[in-house]
Amino acid sequence: MSKRQKRKNVRRQSTKSGLAPGTPVFIGERKRETTRIDIIDYDDAALNEFPDTTVEQCTLLAQSETVTWINVIGLHDLGMIELIGKRFNLHPLTIEDLVNTNQRPKAEIFPDYLFIVLKMMSYSETANSVDVEHVSLILGKNYVISFLENEGDVFDTVRARIRSAKGRIRAMPSDYLAYVLMDAVVDHYFLAVERIGDFIEDIDDRLLADPQPDDVQEIHRLKREILVLRKAVWPLREEVGAIEKSESPLIHHETRIFLRDLYDHTIQVIDMVETFRDLLGGMHDTYLSSVSNHMNEIMKVLTIIATIFIPLTFIVGVYGMNFEHMPELKWPWGYYLIWLVMAGVGVGMVLFFKRKKWI
Structure with missing residues (x-):
């Protein structure tokens, strides 16, 4: 995200000043023209897909005994988001957080649903930076609603598993689907962190052999990328732990085991982020020392x-x-x-x- 866009988001955040709590205001970058809803409805015996469908279809399928994955793409259409919130009895504060792309990762437990906020990340080779997208999940009795900013996501492997009926996903309830979606997000954290780690190792070797003035700018760029990852991963540990330890009837005993594994994965990502953060913290001194030694x-x-x-x-x-x-x-x-x-x-x-x- 550019500095100009960040400043724009800050100004939009200030527009909420004085509004009543629960008033939805879209804060973020409008990444597509229209909001679209895609549905995958399945059980262990059947699978049905409904691309570009309506809110009414979502309501009907969510009341069935099958597992319904409702994927909402585009957060700027406040009318549709509010309509979905009314049909699924979402709290006004939940609707407010759904359209706020600056919301930090968290989990809130309500009597009828769980509200989960994540930051979906992937490393863009063309832009040479980490792409961040706001993702929200609503876990209900037989359904999961995912809210995304844009078309592209990291859930293609999940869709492939559902369509091919591989593994246990088609035989598990909706809470397992929510876990699988969260796990896909965390798996891409590993890919982003490892890619940044490759750059850090290259710079580290170059600083000792032949330091260049451009290396300082590269170090600062990687520091910003690691900071973005750190802000997304640290709250996720508490989030997954709160879901796993909650007494909500929506989380079954079979799924809690997988949530504990997901918690371990978040700890691993945090350890990697902190390690690379410490390395980058000392690289500036290493650069100055290498230049000084070369001059000496x-x-x-x-x-x-x-x-x-x-x-x-x-x-x-x-x-x-x-x-x-x-x-x-x-x-x-x-x-x-x-x-x-x-x-x-x-x-x-x-x-x-x-x-x-x-x-």
């Missing part, structure tokens, strides 16, 4: 050269004086002797430096 090596060579030439310059200066009576001036071998003395002085100083291990 250059100054060392120049100093040795200057030190060797100091006595030679002295000898040349002595015999460059304009005195008439100097004994060696009229000696036939004086010129060659002076060259021999200067060469001996230079070689002797080099041997002395090596003995002292200065070179």
Whole structure:
């Protein structure tokens, strides 16, 4: 997200000042023109898909005994979001948070549903940065509603598992579907963190071998990417833990085991993020140290050269004086002797430096 867009989001956040709690105000970047609803309805025996359907169809399917995944793409249509909220008896504060893309990850437990907020992330090779998208999940008795900002998501593998009936997903209740969606989001955290880790390792090797001024900008860019990941992952640990430990009847005993595994995955991501954060924190000092050491090596060579030439310059200066009576001036071998003395002085100083291990 650009700095201009971030400033725009801050201004939109300020428009909520003075409004009653629960008043929905879309805060974020409008990433598509229209809001669309796609449905996948399934059980262990049958599968039905309803692309680009209506809110009425969502309500009818959610009341059946099958598991219904309702995927809402586009958050800017407040009228449709509010209509979905009314049909599924969502709290006004939940509707407010659904359309606020700046909302931090959290989990709220209501009598009839669970409200889960996530940050979906993927590393963009073209933009060379982490793409962040706001994702919200509503877990009900026989349904899961996912709210996305844009068309692309990380749930293609989930759809493929449902369509192919691989594994246990078609035989499990809706809470397992919610877990699978959360797990897909966390799995892409690993991909993003590992990609950033590759850049960190490359820069770390380059700083020790041949540091360049552009490396400082790259370090600051990676610091910002790690900060974005850290803000998304740290609340997720508490979120998953709260869902797993909740006494909500919507979370079955079979699913709690998988939620504990998801909790462990969040801890692993946090450890990776903190490790890379510490590495980046010391890279600026490493860069300065490498540049300083490189400069010291250059100054060392120049100093040795200057030190060797100091006595030679002295000898040349002595015999460059304009005195008439100097004994060696009229000696036939004086010129060659002076060259021999200067060469001996230079070689002797080099041997002395090596003995002292200065070179």
